[in-house]
Structure formats: C-alpha cells, structure tokens
Amino acid sequence: MDGRDMKRTDMKDGAMETGMAGTDMEREVKLAAKADFVLPDLTGVLPGAVVSVEPPRWMYATYWDTADLRLARAGITVRHRAGDHGPDRWTAKLPGRGQPVGGLMTRREIDVAGGPEAVPEPVARLVRGQVRTAGLVPVARLTTRRVSLELRDRSGCRVAQVDDDEVTVDQPVAGGDGRPTRFREVEVELAPEASDSAADAVVERLIGAGATEADPVPKALRALGPPALAGPEAQTVRLDAKAGAGALVRAAVGAGTSRLLRHDPGVRLGDDPEEVHQARVATRRLRSDLATLAALADSSWVEHLRSELAWLGDALGAVRDADVLLDQLRADARLLPACDYEPAAHLLEALGGDREGARAVLAGVLDSPRYLSLLDALVDAANAPRLGPPADAPAAELAPELVGAAWKRLVRAIDDLGEASGDEALHQVRIKAKRCRYAAEAVAPVTGKRAARLARRVADLQGVLGDLHDAVVAEARLRQTVTSPDAPLTPEQAMVAGALMEVARRRAGVQRRQWEKVWRKASKAKVHSWLR
Secondary structure, eight states: OOGGGOOOTTOOOHHHHHTOSEEEEEEEEEEEOOTTOOOOOOTTSSTTOEEEEOOOEEEEEEEEEOTTOHHHHTTOEEEEEEETTSSOEEEEEEEOSSOOBTTEEEEEEEEEEOOSSSOOHHHHHHTHHHHTTSOOEEEEEEEEEEEEEEEEOTTSOEEEEEEEEEEEEEGGGTOSSSOOEEEEEEEEEEOTTSOHHHHHHHHHHHHHTTOEEOOOOOHHHHHHOGGGGSOOSSOOOOOOTTOBHHHHHHHHHHHHHHHHHHHHHHHHHOSOHHHHHHHHHHHHHHHHHHHHTGGGBOHHHHHHHHHHHHHHHHHHHHHHHHHHHHHHHHHHHTTSOGGGHHHHHHHHHHHHHHHHHHHHHHHHHHTSHHHHHHHHHHHHHHHSOOBOGGGGSBHHHHHHHHHHHHHHHHHHHHHTOOTTOOHHHHHHHHHHHHHHHHHHHHHHHHHTHHHHHHHHHHHHHHHHHHHHHHHHHHHHHHHHHHHOSSSOOOHHHHHHHHHHHHHHHHHHHHHHHHHHHHHHHHTOHHHHTTOO
16 A cells, blocks of 8 residues: 555444435536426537436425424425435435535535435434424425436546426425415536536536526525525624624624534534534634623623533544544654555554544434533524623724733733743643634624734644644554553554654654744734733
C-alpha cells in the first residue's frame, strides 16, 4: 500500500451505522413548465451522449412532517412513495451545504424500504432533533405522472436524467379548500460522477424548448405553500449599529441553535467528521456567547443552558477529538517509509476503537430526552430569551465592556505564564483566546471593523495553540498505546508508534516557538485600545 491508500480504519459507512438502505448526494436543477410543454430532443446536447426514453410512470407520494412544518422550514423532506418506480420506499432528503449554485441544488438523499403505515425508525431517528416530541404526521399527498429521459456516455455510464413531472397535489391533508392543484416541473438530475457543466448544457436546451427557471424548492414545499417557507424554528436576528443589547443575545443564541439543528442529522448519520465538528463548534460557541452576554439575561437561565450545553459538548468533543487525532496520525504516517505503512494501519485501527466508543456514547445522548429537552429550550431561548434590564441599552455602548472582560482574562492568563510555561497552561490560554474571539465576533455587527480585527488576531493565537494541543495529545495517546498491557503491540508497531511520537513532538516544538510571535501581533494597542 502507498501513502495515498492509508485506509480510514475508524470510519464506518453511514448507511450501515444508521440502518439506512443507502445514502446518496443528489444534484439537480428544477425548472417550471406549462401544461403544453413538450420535452425536446436531447440528442447531441452532450458530446457522444446516447438518449433513451422511459415509458410514463405513476408515483404516489405522502410527505410527513410536524404540524408546524418544522422539517419543511428546515429544508428537510420525509416522503413515502409507491407506484411504478419499484418497491415502496421512504426517502429523507437533507439540504446540502451552501446555497444553490447556478440553480443546481445539492441534497443528501437517504432511502429505506417500507410500507406507508408509519415512518421507519432509521428515518425517524435521523430527523429526531427537529421533530423532538412533536410527532410526525402526513401533511401532503402528491400524485405524479413522470416521463424520464436518460443520457449515457459512450461507455454506457449514466450522465444525467431528465424527469418531466405532472404533479397533482391533494390538499385536504395539508389544509386548503379541498380542491386538487396541479403544477408541472422538469428536473435535471446529475449522476454522481458527472460535472456541473453537464447540467448547464441540458438546462439550456430545455429552456430553449419553453421551460423556465424556477426556485430550487422541493415539490412538497410547493404543495404546502407559504407556511413551509416561513424559515427555521430558531429565528435569526440581523444586527446593525443601532441594535439594542438584547438583540445580541437573540442573535447569538439564534445562530448557534440553527447551526446545531442544521448539523444534527449529519451527526446522526456519522459518515462525515465535519458534521460533528460543526455541531461541536455550535455548542461551544453557544456556551461562550451566553457567558459573555450573561449580564444581559437572567443568571439562572444562562447557567442552566450553559450546564446542559457542557454536557452535550463533552459527548461531541470525545468524537471530534478522536477524529482530529486519527486524521493527524494518518497524515503523519504518510511521512514514514513505505515499509511502515502496514504496521501504521494496524496501529490506527487500534486507536479507531476510541472513536467507535465515543460514537456509541454520542448516539445515546442524541436519542435521550435530556438532549431533546435542551433543543426545545434553545429554540425557546432563540425566539424569547429571558433578558434583564441592561438588555435595553444600546449594544454599541456595552460592546467594549462585554468583550473587554474576555480580553482581560486572556491577558491575565498569559501574564501568569512562567518562563517555562507548561502545555496545560498554554491550553488554558487557548481556551481563553477562543472565548475572546467569540465575544468579539458576537459584537462585530454593532461595532464594525475594530471587533472584527481583534477576532482575527486572537483567532491566529487560538490556531497556533490548538495545533500545539493536538500534537501534545497525539504524543500522549501514542505513548499510552505503547505502554498499555491490555493490547500489546508487535515490535514493528511499537517502532512505528515511536516514529509517530517523534513527528508529533517536533510539531509541538514548532508551535511552542511560534505562539509568542502571534501574541505580540494580537496584543498591539491598536487592536484592543477600544476595549474597557
């Protein structure tokens, strides 16, 4: 095996971990079409592509959501579909990262076989963070007549599929006057390996035939209408220089809660470490912002939320720390001679057990009533925080004092360092740097460039000390593995562990020499002179 083949021994397939039949990344463009629209001949639209036409199919879909349409408002759909397409199945679709580009919408699609009576547990668990105790009910039924064109390249591989859908919406389930409504939609769905430009060429041909650009909105949201487009549960607040201090609390809690809910399904799937990372950042940032803004709100309310977030953060942090450790050791292992790759892979597999154990604990946390109650409390906090009298003051007037407190704690921690500062003391400096950065970012919309500049400088310090901490943790964990009597290593594995410890030790030395230089830039008077 060469360095590029160093396997991810710690990662299970997400479909296996959640009981899903399959997970795919869907990329599609949606177009609107009138009743008299005729699908054009797509021959030649892509070089060498072969076009085939499938017979019309009838599909019957029932969409499930909470009564207040929490899933739809979060861009999530849960659907049962029966008909000519094949066996009955349930499909959950999760929004992709970022906004649609050029009309191309990316969504995560998860399929589970099953009848229409109730939402299968793997699907229900996937959206439990949004649903919580509200329960899922049918909210819309759609009947679709679909004509599909399939484009394959010269080798026979599918490039894209064009679906011409005539949709009838049965309104009584979702409300309304009881009369069915109809619309027509043309979808261009790309195969996983196809380039985005393939969609551009097909869309151009369809628009030339009379289709029109449409908002990239799923069928269910079109059927449910404005209530489904009302925005997520945790409302976001736009801040400006005139905002009141209470708006800082609403904005911080709203942003953090939305971030946590957005990544909850991905954490449950378990096949993308970035989802855990983002959920952990959301949790840490919420705790930090609540501490920074505590003077503006009810103290017992703040402490309760921070305590519960600390509990959640511990579970997320154990998984994230294992991910960081394994990713770093994989990168370090690629620096070793090729003869060391196999023992390194065995060593990583042993360390991967840490992650699997942490994943099991996290899975229990995510399904616990305590976690669901915390999400309910955060949504309530985002929309109606328990503010105190200081929250009535202008945010711009209080911002220097709010950030100043975090800055003073950071300065004090650095001043307390001795000549030979230990790694644990530097880790505490890193924590205070992160809290100061978050505080500055929380008030940046009302203070302008001053807070943004401080946040950037302190983020640089946080980054260097974070790299140091990761290197120190890697060396300590490897040392523990070498000396543990529970799972003795072979001589080759022990030798590789020693080599990896040396790589981590050198990396830590580089960061120890760099952090003071970074701090000198952050501590210049022009960076922090506006604080009180």
